[in-house]
Amino acid sequence: QSALTQPRSVSGSPGQSVTISCTGTSSDVGGYYYVSWYRQHPGKAPNLIIYDVTKRPAGVPDRFSGSKSGNTASLTISGLQAEDEADYFCCSYAGSFTFLPYYVFGTGTKVTVL
Amino acid sequence: EVQLVESGGGLIQPGGSLRLSCAASEISVSGNYMSWVRQAPGKGLEWVSVIFSDGTTFYADSVKGRFTISRDNSQNTLYLQMNSLRAEDSGVYYCARAPSGYDFYFDYWGQGTLVTVSS
Numbered sequence: 001q002s003a004l005t006q007p008r009s010v011s012g013s014p015g016q017s018v019t020i021s022c023t024g025t026s027s028d029v030g031g032y033y034y035v036s037w038y039r040q041h042p043g044k045a046p047n048l049i050i051y052d053v054t055k056r057p058a059g060v061p062d063r064f065s066g067s068k069s070g071n072t073a074s075l076t077i078s079g080l081q082a083e084d085e086a087d088y089f090c091c092s093y094a095g096s097f098t099f100l101p102y103y104v105f106g107t108g109t110k111v112t113v114l
Numbered sequence: 115e116v117q118l119v120e121s122g123g124g125l126i127q128p129g130g131s132l133r134l135s136c137a138a139s140e141i142s143v144s145g146n147y148m149s150w151v152r153q154a155p156g157k158g159l160e161w162v163s164v165i166f167s168d169g170t171t172f173y174a175d176s177v178k179g180r181f182t183i184s185r186d187n188s189q190n191t192l193y194l195q196m197n198s199l200r201a202e203d204s205g206v207y208y209c210a211r212a213p214s215g216y217d218f219y220f221d222y223w224g225q226g227t228l229v230t231v232s233s
Contacts, residue, residue, distance in 0.1 A: 003158065036219035038159075045208055045226055046151075046159065051219035089159050093218035102172040103149070103161040103218070 004029060004090055004106035011112040012080045020109045022073040022090035028104050030071035034093035037066060037075045041086045050075060077111070085113045116140040116222050118209050123227030130199050130231070136192040136209030136224055144187040147212040149220065150194045152229075154205040162207070163194065166215060177203075199231045 005023040012018040022029065022037075029035055035053045038046035048057055050066040053073060063078045073092070077084055090106035118141075122134040134150070136143075150162040163173045163183040171183050182195040192209050206228050210220035 003160075032218070034218035038220075045223040046220070047223070048219060048221050051217075051221075057221065091159070091161075091219070096172065101161055101174050102164050105151075105159040105161060108158040 002104075004092060004104055006088075006090060006106040006109045008107075009110040009112065011114055012077075013114045014080055014082065016080050017076060017078045018080060018111060019077075020075045020088055020090075020111070022075070022092075022106045024071050024073075024092055024104065026071060028092040028094040029068065029073050029090075031095070032093050033068070035066065035068060035073040036091045037064075038089045038091065039084075039086045040089065046089060080111075080113055082113050084111055086111060116211075118211065118222055118224035120207060120209055120224040120227035123207065123229045125230045125232065126199055127233050128200060128231055131195070131197045132199065132229060134194040134196065134207055134209075134227055134229070136194075138190050138192065138211075141211060141222065143185045143190050143192050147215055147217075148183075148185065148192045149210050149212065150183060150192075151208045151210050151220070151223075152203075152205045153208070153226075154202070157205070164212075165192070196229070199229075201231050204229055204231045 010018045037050040040046040053068045088109045117139045119137045149164040165183045180198045184193045206226040208226045209224045211222040
């Protein structure tokens with residue numbers, strides 16, 4: 001089972017929007033509505049920002065939004081802020097089969113605020 | 115406040131064994147779906163293992179047969195027994211919680227513990 005594919009890096013100026021894609025297969029992203037996104041600042045643990053493709057946990061600003069089409073999920077950050085400069089990882093449930101991982105993560109995307 | 119605190123990491127020679135611990139507060143390890151997730155230096159996240167509230171376990175292919183996830187309900191602690199360690203097992207190991215068997219995301223993470231496999 002390969003990791004989900006994300007762009008290595010994206011960048012934008014403050015106030016702009018950026019979108020990060022996360023491409024998997026019909027066995028993970030395409031097969032379930034269970035994609036989550038995490039933001040990770042250097043040296044820190046990941047932090048949940050989107051779950052179940054589109055839902056935001058309490059306290060996460062509505063600048064963060066998620067979507068999915070087929071085998072590709074996307075995270076959009078609107079109104080980019082300096083604090084958004086971090087690594088972002090997608091994650092998908094992949095089913096409770098012994099021949100597949102229960103979860104699969106994306107390769108990660110570095111977001112740079114110019 | 116929910117806290118997950120990992121410990122047990124360190125420097126270990128290839129082929130050696132290590133047991134990681136994750137002490138939980140304000141949540142029940144036995145009542146949640148607890149996972150271990152690791153991150154090699156400068157690399158992405160990799161899911162390692164999960165234990166369900168009913169004790170069912172799953173493992174990534176890369177650790178199957180070498181790692182064992184378990185818990186001590188009385189200590190409210192999650193464990194990861196790692197045997198036959200390889201250089202590629204090096205990284206920060208996080209414990210993380212999924213709220214239930216119907217929730218497939220991690221809402222709480224520990225701060226991580228560093229494992230270095232090297233001679």
